[in-house]
Amino acid sequence: MKNKKSIAMAMAAVSTMGAVAPVFAAEIVGTVVREMNLDLLKNESAEVRIKAEKDLEKTKEYLEKMYAEKDTNGNKVYKFTETDTVETISGVKKVIKTIEISRNDDVTNKEVDKFVFTASQLDPGFGQEVPVTTVVVDFGKDEVAYWGETSDEDRVVKGAKAELSRIIYALSKGSNKSTVIKTEDYENRFTSLDVYAGKIGKDQVNDAETVKLAQINIIGKVGAELEALNKELVFVDANNDFLGHWAEDTIVDSMIAGIVDNTAKFNPEQEITRAQFAKMVCEAKNIKPIKYNQDNKEKFDKFTDVSVTEWYAGYVAAIYETGLMKGDGNGTFRPEDKISRQEVAVVLATLENNGVSVEEVTTDVNGNRVHKDTKTNFVDDSKIDVWADESVEHLRNKGFAKGYAVSGGKFEYRPVNNMSRAEALTMITRVSK
Template identity: 25%
Template sequence: MRRKRFTFALICTLCSSMWLSTVHAEKVSDFEMQTSATESANSTFTVTLKGKDIQDLYAYEAKFNFDPKVLEIVKAETKIKGFSVSPIVKNNEITIAHTKIGNVNGDKGNLDIATITFKAKRAGTTAVKWTALKVLDRNLKDQEFTPNQSSTFTKIFSDIVSHWAKQDIMEMVTKGIVEGMDADSFAPNNNITRAQFAALIARALDLTEGSGSNPFTDVKSGVWYEDTVKKAYAAGIISGLSKTKFAPEKSITREEMTTMLMRAKAYASGVKVESMVSDSTTTFKDDSKISTWAKASVGFALKSGLMKGRTQTTFAPKESATRAESAAVIKRLLNSK
């Protein structure tokens, strides 16, 4: 009974600010945090705390920062014998603690102090930061360390593992510009609509002007893209297929995407579209299929690197743009600002 009471009191002490006689140490290199993976389509990964040349580890408390919107803690475990407290989560901080029981020696040598399993709630890149470590030896002499180490993990969609646009997609997902179909799939080869691509540009450029009237009769009041269309129209980035028709649900073609992209580039650069003149001729075999109204846009986009051919010899102007292509061109747009 006394041992249980002592253990409980020691854990309470570890998990509070009531330290005996804290010795601040700077031997940060004695401790290391390792992650099981930096990138995976699997949602779960582990972070292991390692100690080097430990002399006498009887109890410890470790604290971490994380993003609870992206990660959830599954479990924390240790191979060190004794009693562990279930992980304590408060806002964006996790606290774990463990102590041996009774009159025994602390562990020594190179140790795996603890392993924490996390689960990513959604795709994207996130980090776990080890902010503090408090340790006690068998005589209850304590030390406090500030590891200040971080491990990053990127949860990727299972359908883009070997896709050419994987890095572009994941960077835009992490920035909150594009989203997956669900937590595990992105559908990179699916078409993207005119309204959806306008929404990507609005997010990427953080468009705010959208209070004007809506000239398009097929953009009904209350639909999810109403404000997006207003913003992009007010910024001069989109135009309709006619004065009153935008065709928001129609798959956007590659030449339409290119034209919208060029206007977005002009808006971001604070210049008029007309000033962005470029040779409109291309060397693609299907150059003759590029609409006259899109020639200048395609020429500029190719020269500036915003767009590339679908293959080395074709531009495919009339073919529908894909979700992967849209993520790639938005990334290039942001990098060109």
């Protein structure tokens, strides 16, 4: 199927093949690429993922600038022809999107430039496939090994239960279009789960048209033990409000790790409250909430607006003890208030700096504490309060807070804007690593 499309439409179509997260990562320079695997946009390595985002952004800029020329009548000199094809490569269907550029005045339609983007897709609406050929889950060693057809080396990941939870989530998103066939070997304590695309019967397993998505070999658990294993896994509901969201992988991983509650309704775009933020930080850094009792009640007397009966009281008390969040200086914590991006910066800069504040404070002639006015590299620097600018610049230098791109290659931090739950979780998990 071929259609003539504008540059913006063509690149928009390419962009939908992989979700791109907001930039909070290190300064990575993108390059123009004519062949790109868009699966890299979901790579588990932040560095690989950000590089792919940058390459895609740079390529889009190149196309918009290079082929925007118009003739004397105001007509576009170049035309874009987009072609979508689907091929099965190593048992996985790949969508191949080709963008060909030619001159409008060339009747032969001679190609001037060409860009090819590839992404894994089993079929429309299937969801995310398991991007491996064989997975071996060994609970005796608590590790997972992958055998991929694109690599000669095995990849072993520690933490079998967490990894199997991720695999189950990926499969459950396409459960209505997949079949799992289980085989158990009691003698060798071995369970095999073979996952196939589509609804098939056991007699169709060896059909030439059958696509095998993954083989999950579970060592050390069979029968009743395998059922007991279910209680140890985290089953993230695939029918959720963050499916396809740019932060989906981070949210799922955080639910599996226990950083946020395992629920189908995460509200990723909802602005996060100070109490919710405090809990996320505590869970990410394994800071245990303090349980109230008569012997430690003084720890709960720091803020007049935090009742010991509230769910967040123990987290507020714990995070106050660490010095990461100290309230507003007026004896209140404002737990239900939204938290601004500059408030987040102060907490996370301190967290990244091993619990030591990065603020630079001196005293004036009257002995009052005065913050040093640190110049940041954001175009809206004047909007950043003096008590937060050291923290904002610290995170920027470390590559955790690049901000929002504006014209001329500049960035805004937007310090007084409130932060969404997805943004907060992303920054917390990246700073906490």
